Each structure stands twice: as C-alpha cells, then as structure tokens.
Amino acid sequence: MNIDEASKEMQVSKSTLRYWESAELIPKVAKNKSGYRVYSEKELNWIFYIKCLRKAGMPIGKLREFVNLYRSSSNKSKRKNLLIEQKNTLLKQKREVEKTLNYLSYKIDNFDTHMLNYENEKLAYKQKIKI
Template identity: 30%
Template sequence: MQIKDVAKRFDISADTLRYWERVGAIPKITRNSSGHRDYDQEDLEWVDFARCMRDAGVSIEYLIEYIDLFSQGDVTLQARKDLLAEQLDVIKAKRDEIQATYDKILNKVEHYEQQVEKYDGKLLKRN
C-alpha cells in the first residue's frame, strides 16, 4: 500500500508517517523496486499502534523506546511490558480527569434542564 493510501486510511499526513519512520516511532518500511514505501499488513498494524498511542498522548520518545526494545527481540519482553504498563497508568489518570470533567458538565446540563422545565413557557409569556 502506498503512503498516500495509508495516510488517508489512518487520517494522518504522509509527512507524519515519514517522520515516524525517520525517528524510529514505527519500524522501517520496505521499499518497492522504484524506491517508494510499500506498506504491508504488519506495517499497517504498527501505524495503527503509533496513531492510537499518539492519540492517547503517548510521547514520540516512548514510541521510539518501545520500537527499539521490540527490535531487540524477546529478551526485552519484560521491559516492553513495563513500558506499556507505565503508559497505561498515565492514560488512566488522563481518562479519570476527563471523566471528572464530563461528570461536572453533565451535572450542569442536568441542572439547566431542570431550570428550563421549571420556567418553560413563563419565559415566553413575558415577551
């Protein structure tokens, strides 16, 4: 699959894909005989993983470290697990913050719904 198709599929720019590959946030992509990137299924899974992690706020540095560990093979299984567990804790904290904000806004909306029901029609009659 060509880079433009991958970019469209994952809703990221081709420049982002090139950057991720250049810095090591995804493994090197195989090139075809013309020298163009040719993404296979495994490459697409790495792009999906990187996009998911970035969307969750995981830094490029963590992705690079993870890819570096992955490339070293099974000897790094525990280190990879630890790295992901650490990020899971960070993401959970962010999720909890977002949930608290969601709950506050929901409470406000429910409050205004009650106020609107209480005064429904009365506001229109004054005009």
C-alpha cells in the same frame, strides 16, 4: 501499497508516516524502482500499533524506547511496564474527564434554577432598601 493508499487506509497523514519512518518508529519502508515507498502488511501493522500508542498519549520518547526494546527482543518486562504506565496515565485522565463531565452535567441539570437565583439576587441588589 503506496504512501497515499497507506495514509488513507490507516487515517494517518503522509508526513506523519514519513516522520515515523525517519524516527524509526516503523521499519524502513521498501521503495520501488521509481523511489516511491511501498508499504507491506508488516509496516501497516506497525503503523496501526504506533497510532494506537499515540492515541493513548504515549510521548515519542517513550515510543522510541518501546520500539527499540521490541526490536531487540529484550526486556519484555520493561516493555510491559511502559504499557502499564501509559494505561495508568490514561486511567488518571479518564477519572479527571469523568469528574469534569459530572460537574458539567450538574451545572446543566440545575442551570435554570441557578440562573433564576442569580437574576433574583441582581434584582434585590438593584432595589432600593427602605430603612
């Protein structure tokens, strides 16, 4: 599979695929006689994995650390801890998004009554008060 096909199938830009390869996040991709990259199932699996971790918000530095630990087959607990840390970060972000969604839902559900009160306050302010 060439880079164009891999890019479309994995929904990742060609420049991102080149970057991930140069950053050693995915294995070196073999090249054909013409010098074009030829992606195998192995590279596609790595692309899928890196894409998932990036979607999870894992920074490139931690990704490099994770991939290096994976390739060296050492320190499985450290790899697992990196995944746990990222999961906890995502859960915290999820809680914040849920709080924001709850607030927006409240504002939407009560929009008309809140706006009516605001308009009444404005009218009362503009009216002359007799003393």
